[in-house]
Amino acid sequence: MEPINELEREYGETALLLLIAGLAVTPIRIWSGVNLIKYRRAIGLTTFFLVLAHFLVWVVLDVQSLGRVWEEVVKRPYVTVGMAAFVLLIPLAVTSNNLSIRKLGASGWRKLHRLTYPAVVLAGLHYLWLVKGFQIEPVIYLAVILSLLVMRFLRSRSRP
Template sequence: MLADRINGWLRRLPVWMLYALAPVPAIWLLWLGLTGGLGVEPIEALEHELGELALQLLIAGLCITPLRRFAGVNLLRFRRAVGLIAFLYVVLHLLVWLVLDVQDLGRIWADILKRPYITVGMGAFLLMLPLALTSNNRAVRALGRRWQRLHRLTYGVVLLAALHFVMARKGFQVEPLLYAGAILALLALRLVPRRRNAARGGGPARATARG
């Protein structure tokens, strides 16, 4: 079966490779920004590229459970890394906004309070904080069942992130709506009722990610 072959291949891929590769797109984008590769307005471009990467990583994280349930492909080992790297890109996106874009501490606070799309984006970031802080083995052990409940905040994060993207754009634009649609579809897949004794790819779908 194709899924088994993919799983066999994935088992040989160490998780640390993801962490090692994580900074590469950021460094590449920074290099492009410094050398004119992001066009004549590199600040906005860098900010948007980083935000979009973060959103893509969040979506990748959302794919892991349905991929296992509906296709039998097991990527659970990588879920923590994907989530943490998404968080890294959210932080970079936020830093570019703070330091390079707005450049004014007073205005940052005013923007957060006054501008709904920034409020929404900041909300997504704040919801991500406890998730990032508890993405380690010790926290998983210490929190037990509560860990899983806590990490359902991910659903709130992706919904807020999608909304942030839709609201940030001028006009009624297709791209953020495609992202929002993908996120809603991935969340809807979780509502598909489970059939008993029909688990494919082995093991219950709600196993905790470790390592």
């Protein structure tokens, strides 16, 4: 594989892993008692910057033309959903500081952070869509993502 593509893919895959890690923080606490909550903001911000790097490698080193970037976003569904996931992460990264958390209030901040759910599903679809032919890896990623979301949904319904 050529180096630019390899870098692009490395960033993408690590970002997806970290998105999932952020989602797994609460289930890990419930099941094992290990509390990683203090790392969640760092996980979230690192994810965002990896996605940004993934996007910039694609724009600057790969596509190399802003007109073509737009064309690709419109033309290729896997790029469209990747872009949508990225856009959803922007307000989360911008508000991941103490001042914004205070301004939004805990419940506002928590509501805004529900954007991670559509973002991670779109990211999983992005991966599934871009591979050619059948490959097991993106299917596993998407299955893990959906399982984590279903667990979260069931838990929030079972709480008063």
